[in-house]
Amino acid sequence: MRIIHLLAASAILLVSGASLAQHAEAAKAMNHGGQGDAHARNNPEKQEAARGRGSASMAGSNGRGDGGQGDGVLWLTDASAFKRNGKGSGRPAGDKPAGGGRMAGMDKDGVPTRRVWLNVGGNPKTARPVTAEESALVQGPDGNTREIAVEPHGGPYNVKFPTPSQGSYNVYFTRRALARDTLNITLAKAEVVFASMGHGMPKDVAARLVVPRTEARIPVEIVRERQDKETLFTRLNYGDEIVFQVLQAGKPVQNARVTFTSGQGWSNSVQSDEDGRATFTVIRDYYPEDWRLFDKRHRENYLVSASFSTPEAGEYLGGKYAATRYTATLSGAYYPGMADYESYSSGLMVGTAGLLFTGSSVWLYRRRRVKPYQEVRFDE
């Protein structure tokens, strides 16, 4: 019942980005991006202002569609398109959280492996896998990067790579193409987490494993800033604030157009601020018809892209260009948060019931036992 209540509440909140953030705040001891927009959350006007400087709730802006990311945008994801589009939007077939074995496997030496796929299309719901031939770069949790050649097999582009140790792996795909006098550089990046057992991992090691890393060879990239107290097991939830930084050769890019698109295609765009940052609030766009269909592990994939042009000129494959256009993409996953399916009030009610039940049983039992002389009193 509570869940239905929450679902309905969220539907209303969807049209009000400000309230959505408020909902999120009440929701749980959730991680906050904490990037200075806390007081703007409760005030739509302030929030509009915040959007102007690179911060936005996704709701109420561009609305549904390809979010201005263009149908040709390339992005990498560890969610296989076959599974993603397998069963519509309700409860995707076998959709399991990252870290729990998504697109996981093992190579012949028993080393765990992960796989990422290249997609085209600005809307994660309708994007489709594409073919490509470029090799990929994979950077492990140790910071070392290796190139992985991809055999041209004519099928959807995918890269399989070993994940020998726990941590976050960055996978990069770069494409350069000349279009008239502009060199287009597209950089698709996926962050793939491999986490097995969290128990017993020293906290400092766990903290080191989630620190975002960049790769010097990559011309442009989007970095997701970590949530407060983020671990390998932290999931992004509805209502969370998420902050991205756009970097070109390691330096922040101001005024890049940054677009965030939800799994169901809702999107919003902002300009990056002077630190290259753009802030979004993740909306809930998962509404199963019946609460019994609700799956707390339901995964949606977001896509964030950033693009900007520079007057860099030069020559590429024998052709001259007078300007360079950069496009960087990054995808990730988000899930229902505790507040979407857990209830404190009912919990406390049931706990109190347990307390009262036991207390009164003991009391009644004792009362019965201390009145053995009832017939004597009756005689009086």
Add this chain to the structure above:
Amino acid sequence: MSECRGRSTSRIRRAVNNVDLQSFRFWFQFTAFVLFVYGGYLAIDLGNSIPMFSCGYNREGRAGVCYLLPLQHQLARPWEQLFSAAGIAVLTGFGLFFLWFIVLNKGWCGFMCPLGTLQDWLTSLRKRTGIRYSLYGEKPFNALSWVKFVLLALMILIPLGIGGGWFSHDMGAPFCQICPGRVVLPLFTGDTTQLTLDFSSVSGLVLTGLGMFIAGMFLIGSFIKKRFFCFFCPMSALHYLIAKPALLKLKKDGETCTKCGNCFNVCDMEIRAIADDIVKKDAMTDDCTLCLKCVAACPEPGTLKVEFAGLKIFESTEEGFLKRMNKGAGCDGHSH
């Protein structure tokens, strides 16, 4: 020289046998509680095979994880994994658990377990209020003592059923979901996230509902009945099944036992056999928590004793008994 050493050894032995067990135990339990509930803040991490309820849901403060949590997670792996590579992890985990356990035997319950300590504190609170305690009584005691073994069996079978595809993952770590440790222990570090009901699935709702109800029962139950929960604890059942090779032992010499019943009277777990059984040398039963109160309350020299790897470390003596009697220590038992 050797006479001198002999004298000092017997002095130490005498001091140990005269120990005020009640305050020794209080401070020992207190230290263990602080270690296991707050040690995580000092970066103490003793691994995830701890043989008592150092609750894994106390994410920030725990200094080690209660073995039941990883055990249930490991057993829920798909069978093809469980019976190959992951099986090694299960065996390693169990091996470590066994090594920890073997040192203290059920002494983990009597001296270390935060949930056991909490029950003792609730008992002290009750004593202060002057409210009477309750007992199970012999019949219910005998009728209910299998519950912990059933819980243990379910705790193993349900995760195996999840791995085999019969049950949903929403039933993962089923015992933890109903364990009062999960609800109560994180509260000590200000973590209230376990006070909720999980509406995401029917099994989640039922289990977390049971968990909250049992937590309520736990608070009142342990207030009224000493070690109310330990009687049903599957960890205790698991302990008992593997206790044979343990190093710490509670021994009884039936020949010198006068069946005075003191030991039974002080036993928080209402173990009648500690007084009645004059045949068995190993006096630890399935419900015993090795709290050693019985040893402290026994007036017969050497009748009850504690050994570590065959070495006597604490035994009942008349002098110790009288000392403790005069202090009133260890004699908060029940009379019949």
